[in-house]
Amino acid sequence: MQDLPDLLTPIVGVRPSLLFSSLLAIHIAAGALGYSAGLLAALSPKRAGRHPRLGTIYYWALAAIFVTATGMSVLHWPEDAYLFVLGSLSFSSASVGYAARKIRWRGWLGFHIGGMSASVIVLATAFYVDNGPKFASQVPTLVYWLGPSVVGIPLLVRAFVRHSRVMADLQGHGAQRDASRACEPRTAHPAGADSALQPASQRMPLTRPARLRSGPASLPMISKWTMRLLMLGLLRGQQPQR
Numbered sequence: 001m002q003d004l005p006d007l008l009t010p011i012v013g014v015r016p017s018l019l020f021s022s023l024l025a026i027h028i029a030a031g032a033l034g035y036s037a038g039l040l041a042a043l044s045p046k047r048a049g050r051h052p053r054l055g056t057i058y059y060w061a062l063a064a065i066f067v068t069a070t071g072m073s074v075l076h077w078p079e080d081a082y083l084f085v086l087g088s089l090s091f092s093s094a095s096v097g098y099a100a101r102k103i104r105w106r107g108w109l110g111f112h113i114g115g116m117s118a119s120v121i122v123l124a125t126a127f128y129v130d131n132g133p134k135f136a137s138q139v140p141t142l143v144y145w146l147g148p149s150v151v152g153i154p155l156l157v158r159a160f161v162r163h164s165r166v167m168a169d170l171q172g173h174g175a176q177r178d179a180s181r182a183c184e185p186r187t188a189h190p191a192g193a194d195s196a197l198q199p200a201s202q203r204m205p206l207t208r209p210a211r212l213r214s215g216p217a218s219l220p221m222i223s224k225w226t227m228r229l230l231m232l233g234l235l236r237g238q239q240p241q242r
């Protein structure tokens with residue numbers, strides 16, 4: 001029977017050591033799990049249930065990716081040093097995003113969306129830069145470096161705009177709301193932070209006010225601001241020219 005280093009030789013290019021092969025085997029399994037869980041979490045409706053479950057799987061798979069990537073980078077330093085940097089960036093931004101959701105400090109939602117999205121973008125960058133040229137060597141390396149950001153950053157901006165609470169927090173309007181929410185007992189909140197940790201039978205569906213506002217729910221806000229801008233434009237147009 002083939003041993004692990006023999007099995008992984010076609011992937012790595014040279015016969016790796018047993019230690020490197022063991023790290024790589026865990027790394028590939030965690031990478032496949034984390035990458036799919038991260039994408040599915042981002043695409044799932046942002047409420048209790050699938051999104052927090054997949055997000056938690058993503059976070060712990062990323063921890064395994066980070067630990068194994070660090071080990072492999074140390075073994076293949078300096079050619080893998082940049083992968084250590086990318087791994088650290090991805091894991092630290094996911095940690096900020098994960099902690100924001102768990103602790104829920106003032107304006108946490110912006111940190112959650114920003115941290116988790118940045119982490120997935122950096123994870124995809126590390127994967128494509130390292131593995132892309134092995135599958136399509138004719139594609140310029142710059143495409144692998146910039147591709148995930150070109151796709152991911154507009155989606156991140158869209159998520160920020162759609163979740164009007166984030167915009168309110170960025171503008172400082174969240175302070176008042178958060179202060180009043182802080183006075184509510186946690187259990188009284190039908191979609192409390194811990195609802196994802198409760199058994200499914202006890203979990204309550206999100207009520208409309210607690211749900212993250214997205215899609216059609218944010219339309220009134222967009223129309224309000226469009227009307228305000230139009231009024232401003234009209235008023236300016238009516239001012240006498242000097």
Ligand code: HEM
Nearest residue numbers: 012028031032035069072073076080083087090123126127
């Ligand atoms: C933060 C994200 C990631 C980092 C920092 C990272 C880092 C690394 C490092 C250091 C290596 C060893 C490179 C070598 O010396 O040969 C490696 C290899 C590999 N990684 Fe990742 N990785 C990440 C994400 C992923 C993901 C999501 C997958 C998906 C399955 C993946 C699959 C692989 C594969 C197949 C290899 C073997 C190819 C090779 O040896 O270059 N990685 N990765």
